[in-house]
Amino acid sequence: MDQQKLTDLLKLMINEADELRDYNRDSAKFRTWEDKVYRRIINIYGKDSREYFGFKGIPFNMMLGQNIWEKANPSVQKRHFNDCLDEAKLFFEGLIEDIQLFPKKSLEESSETQVKKIFISHSSKDKKIVSEIVHLLSLIGVQDSSIFCTSLSGYDIPLGDNWLETLKSEISGEVIVLFVLSENYFQSNVSLCEMGAAWVLSKKHVPILIPPVEFKNIDGVIPLTQGLIIRDKHKWTQLKTQLEILFNLSPKAPQIWETRRDEILERIEYLLIP
Incomplete structure (x- = not known):
């Protein structure tokens, strides 16, 4: 991003923080602003940056160790909220000072880490289930052009293209892979080949398990720290939040x-009924 535009954006965020003083931590206006700030910071600096963790460290939520009366007292809560807004303003002002002190520092590299596509690795026998997963992604707001799926028309590999070469070109560090893991998947040599390629070429992975497959059945196959059972509503909401951030x-x-x-x-x- 152009450094002048970034400076203007940070000044805008300072002004937006001032406009929140009549609200509170639980208001929709604040939550919308906070989400917007996180998206901007991630897109500009990256999720592993000191800027991201710097903003995340501002304690808008009162600490659990504080006196229960203080947490329940509206005036104390209001003062704490406004103090946090002041801290956020100082944080943004510090970022502006960094730009002025280091004018040649490039911020464009961080934008390269933004996820560009979602690749759905699956068995063709689970095509109907995968179609519903695509509907969920569309509901979240992911564009059709950002979804790559080998079995669904419009999301697949064009006729005449080399399967492996296309897969290599589509899957990179900018792609998040959804592994739709079913009994069909583990019985398919093509799917297992696809899994290996996707695992090596991409950096972000989310396993989605189709019953009767369970986490214990595939322990050691791939890391499952961010996996979900396909029928888990709350996990889908968590994934929705992650994708909103990753895709802005x-x-x-x-x-x-x-x-x-x-x-x-x-x-x-x-569709899961035998």
Whole structure:
């Protein structure tokens, strides 16, 4: 990003912080602003940057060790909230000073870490379930052009293209891979080959388990720290939040998301019936 534009953006964030003084930590306006700040910081500096952890360290939530009366007292809560807003302003002002002190520092490299695509690794026999997963991704706000899936028309490899070469070109450090792990998947040599290629070429992975497959059944196959069972509503909401940050998406209203998410998961549940 151009350094003048970045400076202007940081000044805008300072002004936005001032406009929040009549609100509180639980207000929709603050939560929207906080989400927006996180997206901006991640896109500009990266999620592993000191800037990201610097903003994350501002204690907008009162610490658990504080006196219960203080946490319940509105005036104390208000003062704490405004103190945190002041801390955020000083944080943004410090970033502006960094730009002025180090004018030649490039910030463009951090933007290269932004996820550009989602690759869905799956068995072709699970095509109907994967189609519903694509519907969930679309509901979250991921564009069709950002989804790569070998079995669905429009998301697949063009006719005449070399399968492995296309896979290599599509999967890179800028891709998050969703492994749709089912009994069909582990019985398919093509799927297992795809898993190996995707694992080596990409940096972000999320296993999605299709019953009766369980985490204990595939322990040691791939790390499962961020995995989910496909019918788990809450895990899908967590994944939604991650994708909103990674793709810089506007958050879907909870009522809309939950209603449509549940409709899609009901269809998936029907597909799981033997």
